[in-house]
Amino acid sequence: MTDPGERLRSSLAADQASSPSSAGMADFDSPIAMEAMRATRVLHAADQEPFPAPNRIRVITIANQKGGVGKTTSTVNLGVALALYGLRTLVIDLDPQGNASTALGVEHTVGTPSVYDALAGDSSLGEVVHPTTASPKLLCVPATIDLAGAEIELVSVVAREHRLRRAIEAYVHELPPEERPHYVLIDCPPSLGLLTLNALVAGDEVLIPIQCEYYALEGLGQLLNNIDLVRQHLNPGISVRTILLTMYDGRTKLADQVADEVRNHFGDLVLPAVIPRNVRVSEAPGYGQSVLTYDPGSRGSTSYVEAARQLAERGVDLPPLERTGMVGVTAAPPVAGLSLGDTAAPSISHAGESVSSPRVSGERS
Numbered sequence: 001m002t003d004p005g006e007r008l009r010s011s012l013a014a015d016q017a018s019s020p021s022s023a024g025m026a027d028f029d030s031p032i033a034m035e036a037m038r039a040t041r042v043l044h045a046a047d048q049e050p051f052p053a054p055n056r057i058r059v060i061t062i063a064n065q066k067g068g069v070g071k072t073t074s075t076v077n078l079g080v081a082l083a084l085y086g087l088r089t090l091v092i093d094l095d096p097q098g099n100a101s102t103a104l105g106v107e108h109t110v111g112t113p114s115v116y117d118a119l120a121g122d123s124s125l126g127e128v129v130h131p132t133t134a135s136p137k138l139l140c141v142p143a144t145i146d147l148a149g150a151e152i153e154l155v156s157v158v159a160r161e162h163r164l165r166r167a168i169e170a171y172v173h174e175l176p177p178e179e180r181p182h183y184v185l186i187d188c189p190p191s192l193g194l195l196t197l198n199a200l201v202a203g204d205e206v207l208i209p210i211q212c213e214y215y216a217l218e219g220l221g222q223l224l225n226n227i228d229l230v231r232q233h234l235n236p237g238i239s240v241r242t243i244l245l246t247m248y249d250g251r252t253k254l255a256d257q258v259a260d261e262v263r264n265h266f267g268d269l270v271l272p273a274v275i276p277r278n279v280r281v282s283e284a285p286g287y288g289q290s291v292l293t294y295d296p297g298s299r300g301s302t303s304y305v306e307a308a309r310q311l312a313e314r315g316v317d318l319p320p321l322e323r324t325g326m327v328g329v330t331a332a333p334p335v336a337g338l339s340l341g342d343t344a345a346p347s348i349s350h351a352g353e354s355v356s357s358p359r360v361s362g363e364r365s
């Protein structure tokens with residue numbers, strides 16, 4: 001049987017060959033010149049001003065139990081952007097589908113040392129970290145289909161919710177300071193099971209990608225509720241720090257309505273940069289690439305660079321975490337979080353579901 005990735009690659013190559021725009025006839029059109037200029041900026045990121053490093057390691061869990069909202073795409077492209085702009089980044093693929101591994105061109109066939117081995121305790125995270133071709137500063141812990149069994153296998157394991165957090169802490173402590181990642185991005189599966197729970201316990205903060213489509217907020221209340229429970233019982237430092245609007249289609253009123261609703265509800269947690277629906281973004285994984293390396297001048301690429309820049313800029317003066325263990329972290333007052341039980345908070349209704357307002361840094365509770 002032909003490898004589906006191979007099939008997709010051939011079909012994309014055929015499409016490109018037959019596309020008139022690939023003939024180079026319009027090379028001097030100004031939109032193309034603009035795109036070339038944008039591409040140069042991304043391609044020569046190393047010559048540009050690097051993104052600011054965070055004041056402590058940032059472990060960001062990218063979660064939304066709704067499927068297909070751009071979790072993996074955002075993890076991969078933000079990870080590549082951060083790395084291209086100078087920040088050491090580790091992407092942990094925690095989804096048995098292994099999509100982030102595919103998009104980063106990292107082997108993830110059965111038997112490949114993967115995050116499963118680290119969760120099962122058979123390997124350290126350092127032993128299952130793979131390099132990527134996107135950037136020497138970007139490493140990836142791939143997921144193989146073995147991970148699908150982990151939800152069940154871990155049920156009887158002691159401290160099963162803490163497996164990933166402990167693996168990350170041990171990994172970071174083993175490394176000399178100059179090799180420690182600035183960013184650890186964890187790509188979650190579309191569920192609220194034990195894998196996502198491990199990611200919420202491991203993370204310092206959650207990034208929620210929200211697709212600019214109808215039903216975008218459906219199920220979000222449940223996710224926020226789970227984050228709240230994790231904060232109360234397992235990881236007091238966790239909070240939602242970033243919302244990223246994805247797959248925005250400027251031609252539709254709906255996209256604007258959803259974007260406005262999300263901004264009204266989540267305020268400053270929403271990054272100003274919005275990721276447009278862009279075909280290059282969806283083609284890139286077929287080539288084992290991020291959109292930044294596949295088509296650096298595309299709008300998908302430049303918006304992910306912009307989103308990563310804003311993410312990095314927000315990381316320079318983070319409050320210390322309310323937990324010990326992580327490198328450079330001391331006990332501190334609680335950081336911003338979501339208060340779901342707060343009946344005084346306004347709430348919005350979407351698709352028959354009520355979502356409570358988050359409490360944001362600096363706001364009175």
Ligand SMILES: Nc1ncnc2c1ncn2[C@@H]1O[C@H](COP(=O)(O)OP(=O)(O)OP(=O)(O)O)[C@@H](O)[C@H]1O
Nearest residue numbers: 067068069070071072073190247276277278281282
């Ligand atoms: N900005 C975009 N423009 C066009 N297509 C996109 C964009 N972002 C994501 N996609 C496509 O949408 C699909 C879903 O994206 P992605 O896999 O990132 O979502 P996900 O939330 O990780 O899904 P899952 O819940 O299955 O893990 C993919 O085919 C991806 O290529």
Ligand SMILES: [Mg+2]
Nearest residue numbers: 071072095099
């Ligand atoms: Mg995914």
